[in-house]
């Protein structure tokens with residue numbers, strides 16, 4: 001028999017990282033000590049009080065049954081309580097919050113709930129690839145909003161053609177941003193909310209890096225903005241905040257109709273988050289702030305060391321106030337891919353080509369600050385030897 005997979009799979013862009021993965025294996029096989037600054041996965045462990053909460057609750061038979069897809073009442077209350085303390089935003093835990101099996105799950109399933117074939121989805125470029133796949137898997141038509149340095153890596157909403165705005169159903173935003181590490185002020189979020197209300201567009205904000213911030217910076221929630229409750233939904237992850245990428249837990253909050261629609265999809269495709277993992281997440285959301293401050297201080301130290309190192313090598317990059325990424329311009333004469341390849345082949349340092357996040361990322365590379373400082377210093381020393 002001949003198997004023919006669904007044609008929607010052919011809508012995915014060629015996997016830009018495939019060649020890089022092959023090269024990485026090749027380099028590692030030659031015995032080179034590879035330094036991976038490629039993926040956004042924290043090296044710092046999940047805080048102990050969170051792990052302990054899992055241990056305490058994993059034994060209970062009540063937790064071994066199917067969880068409710070929308071999450072335990074106490075989990076949703078912990079999430080909305082955290083929103084109240086952190087942003088002074090009051091949410092109804094029953095109607096305006098839902099647990100997610102990691103925010104990626106919610107980001108991928110949200111278009112199932114709101115995008116009809118032919119609807120335009122406004123997607124930042126560069127951006128997290130799931131905005132695109134969720135769009136095209138559901139028959140949506142992506143429209144890219146370029147994030148340019150001269151505009152502080154914010155989309156220029158005025159540049160979106162009127163015809164596109166008229167057909168647009170959803171706008172994705174993500175601040176603090178992956179991959180550019182840019183942040184957005186409340187004034188920009190207000191512009192975005194007003195734009196979406198005026199054009200009847202759903203504003204979907206990916207807030208995965210809300211707590212990874214330095215120098216006193218506190219990222220604003222889109223739900224703090226007047227009018228946001230009418231049009232916006234915010235995806236929150238515990239992965240980066242609490243170093244819990246492997247645990248698969250997040251939540252979504254915002255407009256009750258939107259949260260409810262996503263919930264309807266979820267009842268049909270998943271069966272919720274293991275309750276002991278929800279208990280662990282509750283422990284994270286309700287205590288142990290010191291560990292977070294400690295972790296942010298570690299990322300900040302790495303950031304300072306790496307920005308100084310890259311600048312000394314002649315690689316231009318801004319000093320980010322949030323996320324654990326650096327977004328650096330490639331030297332003249334290189335593309336994102338050719339620079340990444342040369343660095344990997346000749347130094348064993350893995351970085352991510354900006355073009356892997358969409359056309360708007362061309363000319364940049366992303367460094368993840370998810371290895372100890374000594375390794376970052378070693379990476380800078382090795383790249384120095386390239387005499388760029």
Ligand SMILES: *Cc1c(COP(=O)(O)O)cnc(C)c1O
Pocket residue numbers: 040101102103104105128174178206208236237238239240245249250
């Ligand atoms: C890491 C990440 C996510 C997904 O996180 P989960 O582990 O699925 O909660 C979503 N958006 C961005 C921009 C990310 O970097």
